[in-house]
Amino acid sequence: MSIARSSRIGAALRGLVFLLGAALVPAAAQAEWPERPIHVVVPYPPGSSPDLLARTIAAPLSKALGQPIVVDNKPGAGGNIGTRMVAKGTPDGYTLVYTINGPLVTAPELYKNTLGYDPLTDLQPITLVATSPNVLTVPAALPVENVEDFVKLARERQGALNYGSVGPGSSAHLAMEMFKSEAGIELEQIPYSGFPQVISAIIAGDVQAGFMVPAIAMPQVQSGKVKALAITSLEPSPSLPGIPTMDKQGYPGFEAISWNAILAPAGTPAPIVERLNRELAQIINSDTVREQLAKQYFTAAPSTPAELTERIRKDQANWNAVIKRLGLSLD
Missing domain, CATH: 3.40.190.10 (Periplasmic binding protein-like II)
Structure with a gap:
């Protein structure tokens, strides 16, 4: 083999090693997640039901992930402001939203022109947490x-x-x-x-x-x-x-269930979504959290991301029919 050919092969191999190393960087970075505190936006005020439930989940999640979980209350516009903040946030696993169904289910129909986000394309479902009647x-x-x-x-x-x-x-x-x-x-x-x-x-x-x-x-x-x-x-x-x-x-079929869920910005890496879903399912199903949820009159109901996506779609269809029948618009 000539020296020139050997040099070309060596350069090619070094280039391949560099490309493989570069490709592995994101995976390695994801594997190290989380490296800093995670912020959970609650788009309702302190003392509200979503706030209480978010804080119930935050402590055991912090222990499971080894990082502080910071609950940030960002109330306004029926929860739409805080939810939009997360929907437009960086999809790195460090910002989540803990919200009720309104900003995910009914807001898109009520605010067709002014909502500023689409729950089904701008947010990545993590898990349903709990359900309760009104x-x-x-x-x-x-x-x-x-x-x-x-x-x-x-x-x-x-x-x-x-x-x-x-x-x-x-x-x-x-x-x-x-x-x-x-x-x-x-x-x-x-x-x-x-x-x-x-x-x-x-x-x-x-x-x-x-x-x-x-x-x-x-x-x-x-x-x-x-x-x-x-x-x-x-x-x-x-x-x-x-x-x-x-x-x-006297009102057959009357049903209006409140539920709570955790979501991340769309594009959050799949390994992070899977880790969060796995940890949260264990937390929500634990006897301690189930008892705490029951004390607040909620039933624990963890889900897969796909199940939460389907619930959002189904509830949107059901409530959109009601909104249209009532002729409601908030734009």
């Missing part, structure tokens, strides 16, 4: 004991009663709009930044009703400050004994 809640002083009483009172005072929500497009908003439509009553929406603010308004009598998450509503129900008239699951809830469903009080 509770139709009214002030203790309101002279009603069930849904029929409330509808009768609302008809008598047509247009004079208000209801609280956590913003347009939230399950609290759409569940009430669906109820109004089916019952033939008029109630004015008063939006608040979170459920703690809504329950305070109900207690004070500033609003006369609200579909609330049980974690916020039930302590006040138990203290006698508000009344629970119904829940929005089709079946009775073991964690909410004695509260009848809307379905059994």
Whole structure:
């Protein structure tokens, strides 16, 4: 073999080694993830149900990953602002969003021109966390004991009663709009930044009703400050004994389930997504976290990323039909 040919072969081999090494750098970098704190954006205020659940998950996730988990509250626009921040964030596994279904399911139809992100293309699902029915809640002083009483009172005072929500497009908003439509009553929406603010308004009598998450509503129900008239699951809830469903009080098929999920920016490397899903599934299924979720009236419901994607698609189709039927738009 000539010296020139040997030199060419050697150069080619050195080039191949360089290219293989360069190709392995991203994999090695991913294998070292996480190397710094991970931020979980909660697009609702401190003390809200998503905030409480996110913090329930954060501590064991920090232990599993060996890095701090920083919960950042970024409330506004029914959760859309914080969700958009993550959707447009860097897909490196260091920024996640813990949100309810509103910004993922109903917001795209309600804000067709102004939302600024597409949940199905700009976000990478990690896992569903938990599900819960809503509770139709009214002030203790309101002279009603069930849904029929409330509808009768609302008809008598047509247009004079208000209801609280956590913003347009939230399950609290759409569940009430669906109820109004089916019952033939008029109630004015008063939006608040979170459920703690809504329950305070109900207690004070500033609003006369609200579909609330049980974690916020039930302590006040138990203290006698508000009344629970119904829940929005089709079946009775073991964690909410004695509260009848809307379905059994004259509104067959009435269902409005709240759920929580964790997502990352689209493009987050698959190994990171898989690691997060694996760690979170173990955490959510642990007896400790299940008990903590149950105390907040949520049922643990971890999923694969594909299952969460399918749930978003299915719920979008179901709620889009309601939004279109009601003629709702928030652009």
